Amino acid sequence: MTASSLSEHDIKLIDRYWRAANYLSVGQIYLMDNPLLREPLRPEHIKPRLLGHWGTTPGLNFIYAHLNRVIRQRDLDMIYICGPGHGGPGMVANTWLEGSYSDIYPQVSQDAQGMKKLFRQFSFPGGIPSHAAPETPGSINEGGELGYSLAHAFGAVFDNPSLIAACVIGDGEAETGPLASSWHGIKFLNTVRDGAVLPILHLNGYKIANPTILGRASDEDLFQLFRGYGYDPLLVSGHEPEQMHRDMAQALDSALDQIANFQQQARSHQATDRLPRWPIILLRSPKGWTGPQTVDGKKVEDFWRAHQVPVSSCRENDEHRQILQRWMRSYQPENLFDEHGQLKAELRSLAPVGDKRMGASPWANGGRLRRELMTPALQSYAVEVISPGETQAESTAALGDYLAGIFRENADNFRLFGPDETASNRLSKVFDVTSRTWLAAQKPWDEQLAPDGRVMEILSEHQCQGWLEGYLLTGRHGLFNCYEAFIHIVDSMFNQHAKWLKVTRKLPWRAPISSLNYLLSSHVWRQDHNGYSHQDPGFIDHVANKKADIVRIYLPPDANTLLCVADHCLKTWDRINVIVAGKQPSPQWLTLDDAVKHCAAGMGVWYWAGTVEEGETPDVVMACAGDVPTIETLAAVDLLREHLPALRIQVVNVVDLMALQTRDQHPHGLSEQVFDALFTADKPVIFAFHGYPGLIHRLTYQRNNHRNFHVHGFREEGTTTTPFDMTVLNELDRFHLAQEAILRVPSLQGKTDEFLDVLQEKIAAHHRYVREYGEDLPEVQNWKWPSQQGSDAAPE
Numbered sequence: 001m002t003a004s005s006l007s008e009h010d011i012k013l014i015d016r017y018w019r020a021a022n023y024l025s026v027g028q029i030y031l032m033d034n035p036l037l038r039e040p041l042r043p044e045h046i047k048p049r050l051l052g053h054w055g056t057t058p059g060l061n062f063i064y065a066h067l068n069r070v071i072r073q074r075d076l077d078m079i080y081i082c083g084p085g086h087g088g089p090g091m092v093a094n095t096w097l098e099g100s101y102s103d104i105y106p107q108v109s110q111d112a113q114g115m116k117k118l119f120r121q122f123s124f125p126g127g128i129p130s131h132a133a134p135e136t137p138g139s140i141n142e143g144g145e146l147g148y149s150l151a152h153a154f155g156a157v158f159d160n161p162s163l164i165a166a167c168v169i170g171d172g173e174a175e176t177g178p179l180a181s182s183w184h185g186i187k188f189l190n191t192v193r194d195g196a197v198l199p200i201l202h203l204n205g206y207k208i209a210n211p212t213i214l215g216r217a218s219d220e221d222l223f224q225l226f227r228g229y230g231y232d233p234l235l236v237s238g239h240e241p242e243q244m245h246r247d248m249a250q251a252l253d254s255a256l257d258q259i260a261n262f263q264q265q266a267r268s269h270q271a272t273d274r275l276p277r278w279p280i281i282l283l284r285s286p287k288g289w290t291g292p293q294t295v296d297g298k299k300v301e302d303f304w305r306a307h308q309v310p311v312s313s314c315r316e317n318d319e320h321r322q323i324l325q326r327w328m329r330s331y332q333p334e335n336l337f338d339e340h341g342q343l344k345a346e347l348r349s350l351a352p353v354g355d356k357r358m359g360a361s362p363w364a365n366g367g368r369l370r371r372e373l374m375t376p377a378l379q380s381y382a383v384e385v386i387s388p389g390e391t392q393a394e395s396t397a398a399l400g401d402y403l404a405g406i407f408r409e410n411a412d413n414f415r416l417f418g419p420d421e422t423a424s425n426r427l428s429k430v431f432d433v434t435s436r437t438w439l440a441a442q443k444p445w446d447e448q449l450a451p452d453g454r455v456m457e458i459l460s461e462h463q464c465q466g467w468l469e470g471y472l473l474t475g476r477h478g479l480f481n482c483y484e485a486f487i488h489i490v491d492s493m494f495n496q497h498a499k500w501l502k503v504t505r506k507l508p509w510r511a512p513i514s515s516l517n518y519l520l521s522s523h524v525w526r527q528d529h530n531g532y533s534h535q536d537p538g539f540i541d542h543v544a545n546k547k548a549d550i551v552r553i554y555l556p557p558d559a560n561t562l563l564c565v566a567d568h569c570l571k572t573w574d575r576i577n578v579i580v581a582g583k584q585p586s587p588q589w590l591t592l593d594d595a596v597k598h599c600a601a602g603m604g605v606w607y608w609a610g611t612v613e614e615g616e617t618p619d620v621v622m623a624c625a626g627d628v629p630t631i632e633t634l635a636a637v638d639l640l641r642e643h644l645p646a647l648r649i650q651v652v653n654v655v656d657l658m659a660l661q662t663r664d665q666h667p668h669g670l671s672e673q674v675f676d677a678l679f680t681a682d683k684p685v686i687f688a689f690h691g692y693p694g695l696i697h698r699l700t701y702q703r704n705n706h707r708n709f710h711v712h713g714f715r716e717e718g719t720t721t722t723p724f725d726m727t728v729l730n731e732l733d734r735f736h737l738a739q740e741a742i743l744r745v746p747s748l749q750g751k752t753d754e755f756l757d758v759l760q761e762k763i764a765a766h767h768r769y770v771r772e773y774g775e776d777l778p779e780v781q782n783w784k785w786p787s788q789q790g791s792d793a794a795p796e
Contacts, residue, residue, distance in 0.1 A: 006069075006245070006246060006249040010069075011242060011245045011246060011249075013346060013347065013350060014065050014066065014069065014245055014249075014350065015241055015242070015245060016335065016336060016347055017065045017068075017097070017347050017350050018058075018061055018062055018065045018241075018245075019290075019331040019332065019336060020093075020097060020331070020336040020337070020343060020347060021061035021064065021065065021090060021093045021094050021097060022057070022058050022061055022093075022290055022331055023328060023331040023333055023336065024089075024092075024093035024096060024097070024115070024118065024119075025054070025057045025058070025061060025089035025090055025093045026054065026089075026291075026324075026327065026328055026331075027115070027118075027119045027328065028052065028089045028092065028093065028118065028119050028122035028123075029050060029051070029052035029054060029089060029122065029123075029309060030046055030047060030050060030119075030309075030311075030314060030324055030328075031045055031046065031047065031119045031120075032045065032046070032047050032116075032119060032120045032124075033045045033116060033120075035112060035115040035116045035118075035119055035341070036112055036115070036333055036337060036341055037325065037328055037329060037333060040325065041314075041321050041324065041325045043315045043316070043321070046314045046315040046321065046324075047120075047124065047315075048315065049123075050309045050312060050314070051123035051130055051309070052086065052088070052089055052122065052123050052130045052308065052309065053086035053087070053088075053089070053130060053131075053307060053308050054089070054288055054291060054306060054307070054308065054309065054310055055204065055206070055287045055288045055304075055306040055307040055308070056084040056086070056087050056090075056170055056202065056204060056287075056307075057087055057089050057090040058090075058285070058288070058289040058290050058291070059084075059168075059202045059204055059283065059285045059289060060082060060084065060087045060090035060091070060168060060202070061090045061093065061094065062244070062248065062283075062285065062289075063080075063166070063168055063200055063202070063248075063283070064080060064090065064094040064358070065094075065350070066245075066248045066249060066252055067080060067166055067252070067358065068098070068350055068351050068352060068358075069249070069252075069350065070252050070253070070256055071352045071356055071358070072350075072351075072352050072356075074256060074260075075356070076164055076256075076356075077162045077163050077164065077356070077361065077363065078163070078164045078165075078166055078358060078361070079138065079140065079156065079163065079164075079165050079166070079358055079361050079363050079364045080138055080166050080168070080358040080364075081140065081141045081149045081150075081152055081153050081156075081165055081166065081167040081168065082132040082139065082141060082143055082149070082168055083141065083143075083146070083149030083150065083167060083168050083169045083170050083173045083179075084143075084146075084168060084169075084170030084172070084173060084202060086130045086131045086143060086144075087131065087132055087143060087168075088122070088128070088129060088130045088131045088132050088133065088136065088143060089122065089130070091132045091136050091138065091139060092118070092122065092128070092136060094358075094359070095136070095137045095138055095357075095358075095359030096108065096110065096114075096115075096118055097343055097347075097348075097351065098351035098352070098357045098358075098359055098360075099351070099357065100137045100138065100357045100358075100359030100360040101118075101137055101359060102114060103137075103360065104137055104509050108121070110341075110342055110343065111340050111341040111342050112337075112340060112341025113341070114341070115337075115341050129144070131143030131144050133503065134500050134503040134504045134507060134510060135503065135507065137359035137360065137364070138357075138358045138359035138360070138361060138364045139364065140152055140156065140363075140364050140366070140470065140473040140474065142496045142497075142499065142500050144496065144499075145492060145495075145496050146170070146172065146173040146176050146179070147173060147176030147177065147178035147179045147462070148178055148179075148462075148466050148469070148493060148496070149167050149168070149169060149173065149179070149182075150167050150169055150179055150182035150183070150185065150197070150199060150466075151178060151179075151182045151185070151462065151463050151465075151466020151467055151469075151470065152165075152167075152466055152469055152470035152473065153165035153167035153185075153197045153199075153470060154182070154185035154188070154189065154197055154466075154467055154470060155466060155467035155468060155469060155470020155471040155472075155473075155474070156195075156363060156470040156471070156473065156474045157189070157194050157195030157196060157197055158188075158189075158194050158195075158415065158456075158467070158470075158471055158476075159193060159194060159412045159413070159415075159471075159476065160194065160195045160363065160474060161192070161193055161194060161195055161263075161267075162195060163195035163196075163363055163474075164195055164196050164197075164198055164256075164259065165195065165196070165197045165198070166198045166200060167197055167198065167199050167200065168200045168202055169199055169200065169201050169202065170202055170204075171201065171202060171203045171204065171205065171212040171213075171214045171215045172206075172207040172208075172212050174201065174212070174213075174214050175207075175212065175213055175214075177462065178460075178462035178463070178466060178493070181458075181460045181462060181463055182462075182463060182466065183199075183226075183229045183231075184229070184458065184463070185197065185463070185467075186229075186230050186231070186275070186278050186439075187230070187275065187438070187439050187440045188437045188438070188439060188456065188458070189278075189439065190274075190437070190439065190451050190452060191262050191263055191266035191267070191271065191274070191276065192266045192267055192451075192452075193412070193452065196259045196262075196263070196278070197278070198255055198256075198259070198279065198280075198281070199231070199280045199281070200280075200281045200283055201214070201280065201281070201282050201283065202283050202285070203215045203282060203283060203284045203285075204284075204285055204286060204287040204288075204289075205284075205286075205287055205302065206287045206303060206304035206306075206307060207304065207307070208304065208307050208308075209304050209307075210304065211304075215284075219235060219237070219282075222235075222282055223235075226280055226282075227277075230275065230277060230278070231277060231278055231279065231280040232258065232277045232278065232279050232280070233279075233280050233281075233282050234251040234254055234255055234279055234280070234281050234282065235251075235281075235282045235284070236248050236251050236281060236282070236283045236284070237282075237283075237284035237285075238284070238285070239285070239286055239289070239302075241290075244285065248281075248283070251281050252281070254279070255279035255280075255281060258276075258278070258279045259278070259279065262276040262278070274439055274451055275439045275440060286301055286302035286306075287301070287302055287303060287304065287306045287307065288300060288301045288302070288303075288305075288306020288307075288310055289301065289302075290330070290331075291306055291310050291327060292310050292311060292323055292327055295310060295311050295320070295323060311323050311324050311327070362475075363474045363475070364474075365509070365510060365511055366472065366473045366474040366475035366476075366511070366513050367475065367510065367511025367512045367513045367573075368475070368511045369474065369475030370475040370476075370511065370512070370513060370514060370573075371413055371475070372571075373406065373410060373413060373414060373477045373514070373570055373571060374406070374409035374410050374413075375405075375406060375409070375567055375570060375571065376402065376405035376406065376408075376409060378402070378563050378564065378567055378592060378596075379592065380405070381398055381401050381402040381405065381563055382398075382559075382560055382563065382591075382592035383398055383558070383559040383560055383588050383592075384591075385558075385560065385588045385589065385590060385591045387787045388587075388588075388589045388590070388606075388608060388609070388785055388787075389587040389588070389589060389634070389784055389785030389787070390587075390588075390784070390785075390787055391587070391588040392585045392586065392587060392588070393558075393559050393585065393586070393588050394426050394559075394583055394584065394585055394586075395556070395558055395559040395562045395581050395582060395583070395586065395627065396425050396426040396427060396519070396521050396562070396581055396582070396583040397426040397427075397428075397429070397559075397583070398559040398560075398562065398563060399427065399519070399559070399562050399563060399566055399581070400426055400427035400428055400429035400430055401429040402563055402566065402567070403416060403427060403429070403430050403479070403566075404429045404430045404432055404433045406570070407430055407433040407434050407454060408433055410477070413476050413477055414454070414476065414477045414478060415454050415455070415456055415468075415471060415476070415478045416430060416454065416455045416456065416478065416479050416481065417456045417457075417464040417465075417467055417468045417478055417479070417480045417481070418455075418456070418457055418464060418480065418481040418482060419457065419458065419459050419460060419461050419464055419482060419483075419486070420457050420458075420459050421457075421481060421482060421483060421521075421522070422436075422455055422457060422481065424483075424522060424583075425481050425483075425519070425521040425522060425583050426521070426583040427481060430455060431448045431455070434450075434452075434453050434454040434455060435448045435449055435450035435452075435453035435454075435455065436448050436449050436450070436453045436455045436456075436457050437450070437451070437452075437453040437454065437455065437456050437457075438450065438451065438453060439451050461482060461486060461487065461489040461490050462489065462490060462493065464480055464482070464490075465480060465490040465493045465494070466493065468480050468516065469493070469497055469516065472513050472514050472515075472516060473513055475513065475514075476514065477514045477570060478514070478517070479517045479518075479519060479566075479570070480516070480517065480518050480519070481518075481519040481520075481521065482518065482519070482520060482521075483520070483521070483522040483523075483527075483534065484520040484521065484522060484523040484524060484527075484536070484537060484539065484580060485522075485524070485527065485533070485534045485535060485536040486534075487518065487520055487539045488536065488538065488539055488542075491539070491542055494542070494543070494576065495546075497516055497576065498546045498547070498550050498551065498576055501550050501574050501575070501576070502546075502547050502549075502550055504574070505549070505574065512573040512574045513573060513574060514570075514572075514573055515569060515570075515572040515573055515574065515575040515576065515577050516575075516576045516577070517566075517569045517570060517576075517577045517579070518576075518577065518578045518579065519566070519579050519581065520539065520578065520579065520580045520581075521580075521581055521582060521583045522534070522583060523537065523580055523581075523582055523628075523690070524536060524537040524690070524691075524714055524718075524726075525582070525626075525627075525628035525629075525690070525723065525726055525727065525732075526582055526583070526584050526628070526723055527718075527726075528720065528721050528722055528723045528725065528726045529720065530720070531718070531719060531720040532718040532719055532720070535714070535718035535726070536714075537580070537690055537691035537692065537713075537714050538691065538692060539578070540553050540578060540580065540657070540690075540691050540695065541691065541692055541694075541695050543576065543578050544657075544658070544695060544698070544699070546576070548658070548661070548665055548666040548667065549667060550574075550575060550576055551575070551576050551577075551578070551658070552569070552572075552575055552576070552577045552578065552656070552658060552668070553578045553580075553656075553657040553658055554569070554577065554578065554579045554580070554655055554656055554657070555580050555581075555625045555626045555627075555654065555655060555657055555690050556579065556581055556599070556627070556655055557589055557590075557624070557626070557627050557630040557653055557655070558586070558587070558588045558589045558590060558595075558627065558630075559588055560588065560590050560591065560592045560594075560595035561590060561595045561598060561599055561655055562579070562581045563592070563595070564592075564595050564596050564598075564599040565579055565599055565655065566579060568599065580626065580690060581627065582627045582628065584723075586627055586628075586631065587631060587784070587785065589606075589630070598653070598655060599655050599656070602654070602655060602656030602659035602668055602670065603652060603653060603654040603655060603656065603659055603660075603670070603678065604652070604653065604678070605650055605651065605652055605678060606651045606652070606653055607651075609634055609637055609651040609785075610622070610637065610648075610649045610650045610651040611641060611645075611647065611648055611649045612648050612649065612650050616648065617648070617680070617683075618648045618649055618650035618680065618683060619647055619648040619649070619683065619745050619747065620647065620648070620649055620650070620683060620684050620685075620686065620741050620744065620745050621649075621650045621651075621652055621678075621679050621680060621683055621684070621685040621686070622636065622637050622649055622650070622651050622652070622686050622688075622737070622741065623651075623652040623653075623654065623679065623685055623686065623687040623688070624651075624652070624653055624654065624687070624688040624689075625653070625654035625655075625657060625687075625688075625689050625690055625696075626688075626689065626690025626691075627690075628690070628723075628727065628732075629688035629689055629690055629712075629713075629732060630653060630688075632688055632727055632732055632733055632734045632737060633651065633686075633688045633734075633737060634651070634785055635734035635783055636686075636688075636734040636735075636737035636738040636741065637649055637651060638734075638783075638785065638786065639734060639735075639738045639759075640738055640741060640742075643755050643758075644742075644748070644752065644755070647741075647745070647748070649741075650678075650680075652678050652679065656668055657695075657699065658699070660696065660699040660700050660703075661699050661700075661702075662702050662703070665702070672703075672704065675703055675704075676704055676705070679703070679705050679709075680705055681704045681705050682705060682708065683705070683708060684708050684710065684741070684744035684745060685705065685708055685709045685710065686710050686712070686737055686740045686741050686744065687709055687710065687711045687712065688712050688713070688732055688737055689711055689712065689713035689732075690713065690714075691713055691714055692713055692714055692715075692716075693711035693712065693713040693714075693715070694711075695713075696709065696711045696713070697709065697711060708744075710740055710744060712730070712731050712732045712736065712737060712740065713730065713732060714730050714732075715730045715731065717729040717730050718730075721770065722770050722774070722775055722776045723776065724766070724770075724776040724777070724780045724781075725766070725770050725776070728763060728766060728767070733763075735759045735760075735762050735763050735766075736759075736763070738759055739756060739759050739760070742755065742756060743756075765777065766780070
């Protein structure tokens, strides 16, 4: 490490600033009054419930104080990403010290009265969480769940050449799966167009009640591990503050010199290696550093007992209260704060100013930087539909062409993320415009790999999600495409982002960010070849649990509706949009103009497919949501029209799944009048659904006609088989749907036994045929919607 220019005077100032942050952190956990200890602590000064986490906090405060120095000295644009779980006391303390907290929350002023409010609100009813949350200035990482900090850091610096993301990773957090794969982010970091990530692995040795794996590793093993990942490790280790301050300053100066040198060489075209060995700081400091060494004769500092509340009975136990008082006074608050409770002037001068403060950085409030996405006109990408069902096309291939247009118009504001599935999901047209991002070694025969590629592929759904979240949270746009069954891997990450968005809706200072958009393809009904492990549509059930104003679920039946839905979703903000669309050649139903109207309505009657005119009352409603359910519904309607021409059928297609809910449940919910016009108030509804049937019942249970909804969907029956056999196994096929319609219409009872037998024989014939020939019946493979049925009316 290079020698730091830090003087003894500088070290003392930084140490005092660090002590001020530690003092405020302890006060937040324990106190509700007497914030400056100007009188002896009494029971009523202590919170009745002691909540929070001390163990990681002094290390976080130590790092923050040193980052402040380098920001000021080097005029850096830097954000602080707090990985260790409940590091909230430190983040709140430091943003209060630098003034960004009081800028946002003026009632928590930078004086004794504000300090009292700062303490009281922490982990208190009506207050703030104990972790780095949306309410915390400077945060883009929800600290309530571990593992996502480093992925967020890389996502934040993509296409942000001036930004440095200082990411503190706890050694407990480093044991999580998402974090363990995050180290590879440097292989996707372009030194010319991207910023830099400075990982700081905080090794304090313990989790809640156990040692950490990396905390117990030797320095040599850690150096070998991170050199293997491609980093240049810098070690700061110890207990004695003065030497630790000096070593940390040297490590930071060395790391930032390396980063500046790499960027200068690359941006002046003098670099000899496009994948430099980026620095990482390994910081070993005691758990609960500067806190009580023992309590009740048991070791606390540098042990897991420091993890949460080291002294637990301060209200009831005089001895514990004295320990707390000695602990807080050890920071010498009179040497840190003046008579008004304000941080002393010489310490205030240590913090950056304005937007350079990490709590005020615009990159940590990405909506401030958000630019609108430039989107091309849909007409250039529409699939021509002369008559319903006549054209065959791959819906996601059309979307890929449209995304290529977005790449052309957004050079630094949009990226596509996915786990090695861009081509598999038929989005390959994007490669006409850009390549996959790749900075590691290449072979002469490699294809579509480039350092400046904008398609982000790594075989880790966690990284795709984390990178995209970091990219969105710092003001940009993106899309995550994934196989439907395996998006479940990020269920918990989806949860955290949804909660983040919900909270930010109530924070006027948080500017809106672009929506998180999922495209789920290779879906359950066309994973016949990969088998049961790939057959699961349940992610949309998980999504539907979240707050109505946050989530949207779309099931476009063909290419033009997919284009309309995607174009809409990419222009939205503060939402999570889930689009499920198949990639196989399939019938195309709607022209672009009709698709625009259909998607705007969310659902509608396809009069061209049914046997009733507008305003007439049907005998049965055949409803569908999803591309394969739409095909099977129309094929069932074709059978019913042929064999029961007098049956009055109304066909309803649903694109916007959440519109099934009532208006008071979801903003997209249809009015009762419109819903009843679609589904009637008392007629049977045979609903072919892409996912698990129970979700439709959940969404419609308050509707007038819910008792007559008979839903067919995935019933957890799967295997390696043919596409149509997948529908038969789950009774989503045309034959079962036609049978259901007949059995549910009262006027048909006892009059259609012969036709029911015909349908049952078709099911049996199918069963025999696929098991003999390994493919679907010719009448299934070759079925088309009869063109003459759809020639008299527009699709909507």
